[in-house]
Amino acid sequence: xxxxxxGQIKTRRDFLDAFQEAMGGAHEHLRSHWSFDKxxxxxxxxxxxxxxxxxxxxxxxxxxxxxxxxxxxxxxHYDTRVSRTEDxxxxxxxxxxxxxxxxxxxxxxxxxxxxFHTISNARASDNFILDKLTQNEPEFDRxxxxxxxxxxxxxxxxVTGFEAKFDPLxxxxxxxxxxxxxxxxxxxxxxxHSAKPRLTNKPKLSMHIERPDAMxxxxxxxxxxxxxxxxxxxxxxxxxxxxxxxxxxAKAHIKSYGKITGRGPDFNSYLQIVNGTLESYAxxxxxxxxxxxxxxxxxxxxxxxxxxxTGQPFTIQFNRLxxxxxxxxxxxxxxxxxxxxxxxxxxxxxYFAIDAIDLHINQxxxxxxxxxxMRIYLYEGTCGNTVVRILxxxxxxxxxxxxxxxxxx
Amino acid sequence: xxxxxxxxxxxxxxxxxxxxxxxSTLADHGYTLDKxxxxxxITDKSQPGVNLVINPxxxxxxxxxxxxxxxxxxxxxxxxxxxxxxxxxxTAIDLYRYGRVPLDTKVIADHEIHxxxxxxxxxxxxxxxxxxxxxxxxxxxxIDKDAIQAKYGNGPDNNLHRTISTGVSFKGYRIPTRLxxxxxxxxxxxSLVVTVxxxxxxxxxxxxxxxxxxxxxxxxYGSLWGLFGTEAQSQYLKIAEETLDDMARCEFHHFMRFGxxxxxxxxxxxxxxxxxxxxxxxxxxxxxxxxxxxxxRLHKKKYTGFNPSQENIxxxxxxxxxxxxxxxxxxxxxxxKTGTSIE
Numbered sequence: 212x213x214x215x216x217x218g219q220i221k222t223r224r225d226f227l228d229a230f231q232e233a234m235g236g237a238h239e240h241l242r243s244h245w246s247f248d249k250x251x252x253x254x255x256x257x258x259x260x261x262x263x264x265x266x267x268x269x270x271x272x273x274x275x276x277x278x279x280x281x282x283x284x285x286x287x288h289y290d291t292r293v294s295r296t297e298d299x300x301x302x303x304x305x306x307x308x309x310x311x312x313x314x315x316x317x318x319x320x321x322x323x324x325x326x327f328h329t330i331s332n333a334r335a336s337d338n339f340i341l342d343k344l345t346q347n348e349p350e351f352d353r354x355x356x357x358x359x360x361x362x363x364x365x366x367x368x369x370v371t372g373f374e375a376k377f378d379p380l381x382x383x384x385x386x387x388x389x390x391x392x393x394x395x396x397x398x399x400x401x402x403x404h405s406a407k408p409r410l411t412n413k414p415k416l417s418m419h420i421e422r423p424d425a426m427x428x429x430x431x432x433x434x435x436x437x438x439x440x441x442x443x444x445x446x447x448x449x450x451x452x453x454x455x456x457x458x459x460x461a462k463a464h465i466k467s468y469g470k471i472t473g474r475g476p477d478f479n480s481y482l483q484i485v486n487g488t489l490e491s492y493a494x495x496x497x498x499x500x501x502x503x504x505x506x507x508x509x510x511x512x513x514x515x516x517x518x519x520x521t522g523q524p525f526t527i528q529f530n531r532l533x534x535x536x537x538x539x540x541x542x543x544x545x546x547x548x549x550x551x552x553x554x555x556x557x558x559x560x561x562y563f564a565i566d567a568i569d570l571h572i573n574q575x576x577x578x579x580x581x582x583x584x585m586r587i588y589l590y591e592g593t594c595g596n597t598v599v600r601i602l603x604x605x606x607x608x609x610x611x612x613x614x615x616x617x618x619x620x
Numbered sequence: 621x622x623x624x625x626x627x628x629x630x631x632x633x634x635x636x637x638x639x640x641x642x643x644s645t646l647a648d649h650g651y652t653l654d655k656x657x658x659x660x661x662i663t664d665k666s667q668p669g670v671n672l673v674i675n676p677x678x679x680x681x682x683x684x685x686x687x688x689x690x691x692x693x694x695x696x697x698x699x700x701x702x703x704x705x706x707x708x709x710x711t712a713i714d715l716y717r718y719g720r721v722p723l724d725t726k727v728i729a730d731h732e733i734h735x736x737x738x739x740x741x742x743x744x745x746x747x748x749x750x751x752x753x754x755x756x757x758x759x760x761x762x763i764d765k766d767a768i769q770a771k772y773g774n775g776p777d778n779n780l781h782r783t784i785s786t787g788v789s790f791k792g793y794r795i796p797t798r799l800x801x802x803x804x805x806x807x808x809x810x811s812l813v814v815t816v817x818x819x820x821x822x823x824x825x826x827x828x829x830x831x832x833x834x835x836x837x838x839x840x841y842g843s844l845w846g847l848f849g850t851e852a853q854s855q856y857l858k859i860a861e862e863t864l865d866d867m868a869r870c871e872f873h874h875f876m877r878f879g880x881x882x883x884x885x886x887x888x889x890x891x892x893x894x895x896x897x898x899x900x901x902x903x904x905x906x907x908x909x910x911x912x913x914x915x916x917r918l919h920k921k922k923y924t925g926f927n928p929s930q931e932n933i934x935x936x937x938x939x940x941x942x943x944x945x946x947x948x949x950x951x952x953x954x955x956x957k958t959g960t961s962i963e
Contacts (some may be wrong), residue, residue: 264826376791482805505799509847510655515719516847517655517679520633520800526640545903552825552907554817554914559765564797566818568825569904575822577798584641588798590840 217305221297226328230254231478233330233460236601248447254473255389256485257327257340258354260596261319262299262572277300278319281350324354324493326485331494333472341468351536352606354469354492355600358611359618361445361467365426365602367487372421372463373429377442379415380541380608381533416442421449436612444611452480452531454471455547467603492599499525499595506591524579524586525598530612532582535561538578538609545570548604553578569597622740625695626811627795628763628800629656629677632691632738634796635768636680641794645768649780651680651689651732656800660718662710672706674714679721686727687776688715690735698746701756707735708757734775738763748772766790799841804848804856812856813917815840816863820887824875824906827892831876832884833860869921871913875906 220226234254279302282293293304302317304327313335318326329336345353364370397452422428425448429562433443453460454477461480464472465488473481505522543553543565553567558579565578577588577595586606587598602615623631636653646653660681664672680689712731714746715721723731735757739747741764751760751772759773761784769787802811818835837845837856841954842927845853868876877886894902898941 302957458706463697507656507800507844509844510720511718511847514662515658516761517658517719518844519655520653523637523639524796524798528640543907545900545907552821552903554814554821554907554910558795560795562794564815566798566821568821570825573822573826579794579797581794583639586640586794586796586798 214233217303217316220301220303220316223298223301225296226301227478227482229588230316230328230330230482234473234478234481235476238558245356251565252330254478254481255329255333255336256471256473257315257329257470258485258489259325259327259340259345260496260594261325261354261356262324262350262594262596264350268581274323275319275322276459277301278317278322278325282521282576284315287349290328291339295391303602306335306339308335308619311338321493323491323537324489324496326489327577328485339471341470345571349571351602352596353593355596356465356467356469356492356601357601357602357615358445358606359615360449360495360599361465362426363491363619364450364488365577367491368452368463368484370426370448371423371451372419373417373445374420374427374466375418375429375432375443375445376446376607377414377416377444377611378608379442381537414441416440418443425449430544438605442606442611444606446607450484451475451509452484454480461555467607491619496595496599499589499598499618503587503589503595503598504591504593505588522589522591524588525616527585527602528614529583529585529610530614531610533582533609535563539563539565541609542580543567548608549601551576569593569600571600572597622695622742622764623795624808624811625693625829626800626806626808627797628693628738628740630796630799631790632678632693633770633799635788635801639796643788643790643793644797645687645783646780648682649777649783650682650684651780652683654681654721655679655719655802657721657805658721660714660720662706662714665709672709674706674710674719675703676707679719681721681723682777683724683876685777686724686731688712688721688731688733689775689777690733692704692735692737692741694737696738696740697743698750701750701754701758704737704756704758709940710735732776732907734777735759736761736773736775738768739762744771759874765795766777772939781860785927793817804837804841804845804852809859810918812859813863814914816860817867819860820864820867820872820876821910824887825891825903827890828887829890830879830884831864831865833857836860836864839933867913871916871925873926 212447220229226415229520236388249434261278263281264271277360279293279295282302282304285291286293290308291304292308293302295302300318300320302319304317305312305314311332311334313329313331315327315329316329327340344351406411411573420428429445432440436443448465449462450465451460451462459480461473461475461477461484463481463484470487475481503522503525507518507520510517510519539555542549543551543555545552550570551567552570556564560565562581565580567576568574572594574597575590578592579586587601589595590608605613629681635652636651638644638647656678659673659675661671661673665668676690677693678691680691692703692707710733712723712728712733716725716728718725726735729863736759738761741762744762747760748771759770759775761770767787767789768784770781770784774781802808802815806812816836819839822839823831823835834857837860838911867876868878868885872946875888879886889902891903899932
């Protein structure tokens with residue numbers, strides 16, 4: 212597809228036709244030649260959460276015009292052009308960098324949870340969405356799927372493969388909590404010295420398995436987490452959706468950082484996977500905000516005044532103990548993956564409270580951290596996205612066996 | 621060292637919630653937190669024509685058992701019973717009529733009010749004899765990092781009384797500290813100073829160019845700000861101004877400057893002005909500065925670093941510049957001594 216074709220997209224019908232043609236063409240070429248034709252790429256969708264800087268209110272009531280204005284504003288920073296279509300919920304964006312051009316059709320039917328669809332080269336599209344838009348612009352953030360939300364994919368789609376990835380940020384500082392308790396009880400029984408808790412180095416893990424019963428294998432491996440395989444957080448799932456009446460199908464590779472790549476002849480089926488993923492995530496984030504937004508609400512009349520409090524902290528419980536100082540250094544160093552800047556207050560010897568700024572979106576969030584728990588205080592107005600991002604980062608870099616409140620109920 | 625009043629508020633508010641790793645004693649007994657910092661007036665029956673201001677820290681309601689639990693928290697030493705005497709004179713109709721507490725009017729005649737003063741354990745020896753001497757109608761509970769326990773009085777709820785009398789241990793739990801923020805009405809100066817630092821962090825991270833005490837207040841309290849009385853507002857604004865001034869003169873002098881005549885502080889080295897290679901370093905420097913500043917204020921230490929309000933480094937006592945004196949330099953020195961200009 213060339214620029215002209217993208218420029219011709221005026222309606223949702225045009226969008227579906229153009230992407231169906233591109234996806235079907237790529238699929239056919241791949242089947243017959245085992246390679247893509249020139250400028251032929253897989254369909255990709257980037258799921259992006261948008262929160263306008265100007266919006267300070269409780270809800271998320273803004274429209275597609277605000278999305279358009281925000282994208283227009285960032286065009287000054289990057290070589291970007293954004294235009295409207297006849298459908299107010301569809302925008303077209305093109306970006307050029309080092310002669311690499313990426314073009315996107317932006318579905319902003321829900322003006323908070325956006326989808327950037329593209330059939331441009333992955334390097335160019337990743338460069339714009341992952342390295343620029345969601346990295347530097349606090350109004351835009353990626354979707355961050357914690358393990359529970361990726362696992363939940365099997366309730367909507369047929370899962371034919373999975374990826375697990377663990378990249379430890381703390382080395383040699385953790386021990387299994389059960390081991391410590393066992394050691395403690397042994398010490399109590401023997402009334403004497405016990406062996407010191409063992410320090411184990413966390414192995415780096417990268418696993419990719421494609422099998423029809425992929426989720427069964429994943430669950431089996433996860434249940435057997437051991438010294439050899441200490442952490443196995445789900446990082447991506449391969450899904451498939453087919454149409455019973457028409458003999459067609461699509462496959463989608465959903466990554467934990469909100470990128471979906473499609474294969475197969477049917478763009479419509481692929482789009483259903485994308486939209487299902489988006490809705491599931493949007494529901495989880497909205498639910499987090501409803502349940503955990505902490506707010507003081509004024510209860511005032513002429514004769515009296517007072518405040519009521521609603522919400523509660525989101526509490527994560529670790530199954531391993533950490534060196535607190537190392538954990539704080541890793542989390543609050545302004546760097547990826549957490550990108551948190553904070554003021555650490557020591558409450559007790561091994562208990563800290565931190566008032567922080569989430570540098571992804573420049574919003575306030577507070578923490579209480581002890582070796583066995585972390586409470587996240589999400590203040591009214593701070594995106595629920597912050598909680599799922601922190602949760603995902605903890606699972607992928609600190610402790611994948613942690614427990615947290617349900618995200619799907 | 622005992623809990624600060626803010627820590628006490630958070631601990632007791634936490635007892636009315638179900639949050640991980642903290643006991644939910646009040647919630648388990650059926651109490652729900654109705655209001656924080658409730659303030660209303662009732663008739664002072666002891667003085668004709670005079671109103672009494674009732675301003676307890678917390679008000680819990682037990683709808684089923686038709687009980688209100690009025691809690692007053694004190695982190696300091698015994699200061700008399702003036703406030704508490706007012707609370708025990710409150711009737712259910714007062715709560716309903718003036719405090720707008722949502723009581724069921726059909727059973728309001730049977731409504732019982734339980735007044736509790738919670739103090740730090742370290743001051744128990746001061747409070748307890750006074751409660752006993754005056755046979756006060758209010759109950760006395762004491763709290764510290766290890767437990768909360770009733771020490772005097774029993775109140776209308778026997779179940780709750782039994783539980784608190786035995787003592788609720790906090791061992792193995794982690795006290796919540798961020799449920800309720802430091803409000804402008806608070807006496808905890810350090811907590812209020814920290815709110816100012818938090819506001820500066822927020823403004824700076826968003827690359828805002830200036831900040832004023834009022835913006836600090838609005839950032840921290842949002843729509844609640846307008847509800848605080850004039851006295852509390854001006855107290856907070858004064859603390860905000862002093863803190864901004866102190867920050868700019870001390871550790872934060874790289875990141876803040878006072879704009880003379882404008883009553884606002886300019887924020888410098890903003891994240892959006894840093895080159896991509898320096899952005900993280902700039903953020904980390906700001907974070908380190910913030911930590912140094914709050915630690916110094918917490919421990920009430922004097923700032924010993926560079927003070928930008930001094931015109932140049934030679935103004936610092938004991939610092940002497942050692943350099944060659946050039947002809948022009950000699951002329952300048954002579955001119956300044958005689959009060960003339962060489963320009």
